[in-house]
Amino acid sequence: MAPSFHNGGSLFDFVVKDGNGVKGMVDAGLSEIPERYIQPPEERINKLDANPNVPTPIDLSELDGPHHDQVVEALAKAAETLGFFQVVNHGVPVELLERLKDSAHHFFNQPPEKKAVYLKGVSPSPFVKYETSFVPEMEKALEWKDYVSMVYTGDADAIKYWPEKCKESALEYLKTSTEMVRRILEVLLGKLGVTLDNSMCDRYIGTKMVNMNFYPTCPNPELTVGVGRHSDMGTLTVLLQDGIGGLYVKVEDEGGAAGRKDEWIEIPPIPNALVINVGDTLQILSNGKYKSAEHRVRTTSMQSRVSIPIFATPRPMDKIGPLPQVVEKDGVARYREFLFEEYMNNFFGKAHEGKKSLDFAQITSP
Ligand SMILES: O=C(O)CCC(=O)C(=O)O
Numbered sequence: 001m002a003p004s005f006h007n008g009g010s011l012f013d014f015v016v017k018d019g020n021g022v023k024g025m026v027d028a029g030l031s032e033i034p035e036r037y038i039q040p041p042e043e044r045i046n047k048l049d050a051n052p053n054v055p056t057p058i059d060l061s062e063l064d065g066p067h068h069d070q071v072v073e074a075l076a077k078a079a080e081t082l083g084f085f086q087v088v089n090h091g092v093p094v095e096l097l098e099r100l101k102d103s104a105h106h107f108f109n110q111p112p113e114k115k116a117v118y119l120k121g122v123s124p125s126p127f128v129k130y131e132t133s134f135v136p137e138m139e140k141a142l143e144w145k146d147y148v149s150m151v152y153t154g155d156a157d158a159i160k161y162w163p164e165k166c167k168e169s170a171l172e173y174l175k176t177s178t179e180m181v182r183r184i185l186e187v188l189l190g191k192l193g194v195t196l197d198n199s200m201c202d203r204y205i206g207t208k209m210v211n212m213n214f215y216p217t218c219p220n221p222e223l224t225v226g227v228g229r230h231s232d233m234g235t236l237t238v239l240l241q242d243g244i245g246g247l248y249v250k251v252e253d254e255g256g257a258a259g260r261k262d263e264w265i266e267i268p269p270i271p272n273a274l275v276i277n278v279g280d281t282l283q284i285l286s287n288g289k290y291k292s293a294e295h296r297v298r299t300t301s302m303q304s305r306v307s308i309p310i311f312a313t314p315r316p317m318d319k320i321g322p323l324p325q326v327v328e329k330d331g332v333a334r335y336r337e338f339l340f341e342e343y344m345n346n347f348f349g350k351a352h353e354g355k356k357s358l359d360f361a362q363i364t365s366p
């Protein structure tokens with residue numbers, strides 16, 4: 001008999017604790033979403049809200065050619081405004097992009113017991129976790145998403161501990177994208193008058209985590225979300241999405257009229273492109289010049305969707321705060337200094353709530 005998904009307690013155990021995930025719930029047969037997944041009206045995503053005005057992708061290979069200056073301007077402008085852009089000719093082999101999406105499907109299509117071995121508490125490594133939603137214990141409405149996350153702690157660990165179905169492609173993705181991430185950061189910090197050296201690289205993008213996100217088909221996409229409104233905590237995020245669509249980014253309202261409706265832009269799937277977004281850490285480093293992007297994901301009733309982000313973040317023991325050169329120029333520090341571990345604890349200690357994560361570091365004017 002299919003479990004009853006209208007009883008809150010057993011649903012939570014089945015999906016979260018026993019590791020069946022949203023996928024297990026959908027596979028058990030479901031004609032409508034359980035109450036626990038119904039978002040309050042203001043959090044639901046109306047597909048028609050999306051603004052069709054989407055910037056064209058940036059060709060990173062042109063950083064080495066005669067259009068270098070224009071590409072630098074385009075990267076900086078995107079980071080200062082939307083906090084999101086897409087790149088092509090990024091150096092990650094396009095054939096690998098296809099393999100990554102296949103590996104994500106292979107991992108999630110396994111029976112639940114094969115995935116449950118990576119649940120928190122039983123996973124063979126604290127750096128590999130199979131989870132569902134964001135912080136299920138803290139959320140009033142759960143997110144329609146299962147995922148596996150793999151923190152890079154060296155090749156040997158990755159080969160030993162990362163799931164068989166995804167380790168090869170995930171490791172190659174991580175390695176082939178590292179140079180691109182460094183290059184983008186170099187350009188963005190360069191525009192602030194800061195030269196990126198090796199030790200800064202270690203400090204600002206020294207930890208890399210690859211996630212594989214799986215959004216099963218959903219009977220009521222209009223009532224729930226794949227991922228709720230949030231910004232990423234790190235410096236830069238690289239994201240591979242498949243062709244389904246559903247990723248939305250909020251257009252920052254520059255002190256516009258009160259009560260104005262939020263405007264969201266869909267980041268459309270572009271074959272062979274990668275999506276890059278600014279995280280909270282880069283907003284803080286740049287003293288607010290670059291904007292971490294508030295984004296969210298819609299689900300669909302048609303097909304399951306996969307996306308594969310790499311989060312490039314500081315290491316837990318790194319001290320983070322606005323770059324001194326920028327503070328000097330600005331005459332004021334808008335964020336305080338903190339250990340990145342403290343930022344992480346705050347970030348993972350609460351449900352998604354837009355850019356509230358930045359409040360932790362914000363210096364409020366007296
Ligand atoms: O699935 C997506 O397109 C975005 C996922 C995301 O925002 C995240 O994993 O932080």
Ligand SMILES: [Fe+2]
Pocket residue numbers: 230231232295
């Ligand atoms: Fe995100």
